[in-house]
Amino acid sequence: MPRSHGSDIDTLIQLLAKLPGLGPRSARRAVLQLLKKKDSVMVPLANALDDVADRVRICATCGNIDTSDPCHVCIDNRRDRTTICVVEDVADLWALDRSETFKGLYHVLGGTLSALDGVGPDELNIAPLIARVERGDVQEVILALNATVDGQTTSHYLAERLADTGLDMRITALAHGVPVGGELDYLDDGTLAAALKARGSVA
Amino acid sequence: MPRSHGSDIDTLIQLLAKLPGLGPRSARRAVLQLLKKKDSVMVPLANALDDVADRVRICATCGNIDTSDPCHVCIDNRRDRTTICVVEDVADLWALDRSETFKGLYHVLGGTLSALDGVGPDELNIAPLIARVERGDVQEVILALNATVDGQTTSHYLAERLADTGLDMRITALAHGVPVGGELDYLDDGTLAAALKARGSVA
Numbered sequence: 001m002p003r004s005h006g007s008d009i010d011t012l013i014q015l016l017a018k019l020p021g022l023g024p025r026s027a028r029r030a031v032l033q034l035l036k037k038k039d040s041v042m043v044p045l046a047n048a049l050d051d052v053a054d055r056v057r058i059c060a061t062c063g064n065i066d067t068s069d070p071c072h073v074c075i076d077n078r079r080d081r082t083t084i085c086v087v088e089d090v091a092d093l094w095a096l097d098r099s100e101t102f103k104g105l106y107h108v109l110g111g112t113l114s115a116l117d118g119v120g121p122d123e124l125n126i127a128p129l130i131a132r133v134e135r136g137d138v139q140e141v142i143l144a145l146n147a148t149v150d151g152q153t154t155s156h157y158l159a160e161r162l163a164d165t166g167l168d169m170r171i172t173a174l175a176h177g178v179p180v181g182g183e184l185d186y187l188d189d190g191t192l193a194a195a196l197k198a199r200g201s202v203a
Numbered sequence: 204m205p206r207s208h209g210s211d212i213d214t215l216i217q218l219l220a221k222l223p224g225l226g227p228r229s230a231r232r233a234v235l236q237l238l239k240k241k242d243s244v245m246v247p248l249a250n251a252l253d254d255v256a257d258r259v260r261i262c263a264t265c266g267n268i269d270t271s272d273p274c275h276v277c278i279d280n281r282r283d284r285t286t287i288c289v290v291e292d293v294a295d296l297w298a299l300d301r302s303e304t305f306k307g308l309y310h311v312l313g314g315t316l317s318a319l320d321g322v323g324p325d326e327l328n329i330a331p332l333i334a335r336v337e338r339g340d341v342q343e344v345i346l347a348l349n350a351t352v353d354g355q356t357t358s359h360y361l362a363e364r365l366a367d368t369g370l371d372m373r374i375t376a377l378a379h380g381v382p383v384g385g386e387l388d389y390l391d392d393g394t395l396a397a398a399l400k401a402r403g404s405v406a
Contacts, residue, residue: 005297029224
C-alpha cells in the first residue's frame with residue numbers, strides 16, 4: 001500500500017481519533033493543522049500535555065480531577081464549606097462551576113447505581129460522602145444528579161442514606177422546569193408537568 | 204471567579220480548541236477524557252506529538268508535509284516517476300493517496316491564484332513544478348485542483364505554463380461527474396451537465 005506520510009504521523013492521527021468528538025477524518029484534519037502550525041500549536045500542545053500528565057491526580061476529598069490534591073475547589077478558602085453538591089461525574093462538577101452560581105464544595109460519585117450494569121453502592125464514592133457529612137459542619141447536601149432514571153434512583157438512595165445519619169441538615173435536589181431559552185412546544189410532557197407544578201408567582 | 208481546576212488544564216483546553224472540528228465545549232470534553240485515560244491516551248499522545256514535532260518537515264521536492272525529506276512518496280521506488288499529480292494542499296495529496304488509485308508522484312501548490320487575496324504565481328509553488336518538468340522524464344501532469352473558480356483558474360494557468368515549455372507530455376485534469384453514491388436529485392445543474400456530456404457506453 002502506498003504511503004503519503006510516515007507511520008509516526010499515522011500513530012498521531014489514531015491517538016487523536018480516540019478523543020470524543022473526533023473521528024478518523026477530523027483527526028486527520030487536526031493533525032494536518034498541527035503539522036502546519038508546528039510552533040504556534042503543536043509544540044505548545046505537546047508541552048501542555050506533558051506538563052499536565054505529570055501532575056494529574058484525583059482529589060482525595062471530593063473526587064475532582066485536577067493538577068493538585070486537594071483540588072482547586074477544596075483548597076479555595078472563599079468557598080462555603082457547609083454545602084456539598086453531589087454530582088455523577090467530573091464533567092458535571094466543571095459544568096456547574098462554570099455557571100458561577102454555586103460557591104460550596106462538591107462530591108463526585110463516579111457514576112450512578114445500576115442493577116443492569118452491576119453497579120452497587122460500594123462501587124460508587126458514597127461511603128466517603130457519608131464520612132464527610134459525619135465529620136460535621138455540613139448544613140446542606142444538594143443532590144445534582146442527572147434527571148435520568150438511574151440518576152434519580154441514586155438520588156433517592158443517597159437521600160435515604162443521608163437521612164439515616166440522623167444529622168441536622170437540608171437535603172435538596174435541582175429544580176425541574178423549562179430550560180432557559182427552551183420552547184414549550186419541544187419539551188416532553190414530564191418536564192412541562194414538573195414546570196407547572198413548581199410554578200412560582202411573578203407579580 | 205471560582206475555579207474548578209488548575210490554569211494548566213485551561214491552557215490545555217484552549218490549545219485543543221484551536222484544532223479544526225473542536226470548539227471550546229468539545230475541547231473540554233476531550234481534555235476530561237485525556238485526564239481520565241492518562242496512561243492509555245494522554246501520555247502516548249504527548250509522546251507522539253513530541254516525536255513528530257521534532258521531525259516534521261516540508262518535502263523539498265513535492266511540498267508534502269512529512270517526518271522525512273524527501274517524503275515517503277518521493278522516496279518510494281515502486282512509484283511511477285513519469286506522472287506528477289498537482290494538488291492545492293497537502294490534505295488533497297493525502298486524500299488522493301488514500302484512494303490507492305494513483306501510483307505516481309505529487310506536487311503541492313500551496314493554494315490557488317487569487318486576485319482578491321493578492322496571490323500571484325510567485326506566491327505558489329509553481330516555478331519548482333516547471334523546473335521538475337523541465338528536468339525531463341515527465342510524461343503526464345494531472346491537474347487535480349479543486350473544482351472551484353479559483354481552482355479552475357489556476358488549473359488553466361498551469362496548463363498554459365506547462366504547454367509553454369514545449370515538452371512532449373500529456374496535461375490532464377480530473378473528470379467531472381456524479382459522485383459515487385450520490386443522488387441526482389441533490390446535484391447541481393453544472394455537475395449534471397458535465398456528467399451527461401462525459402457519458403460513456405456501458406453495454
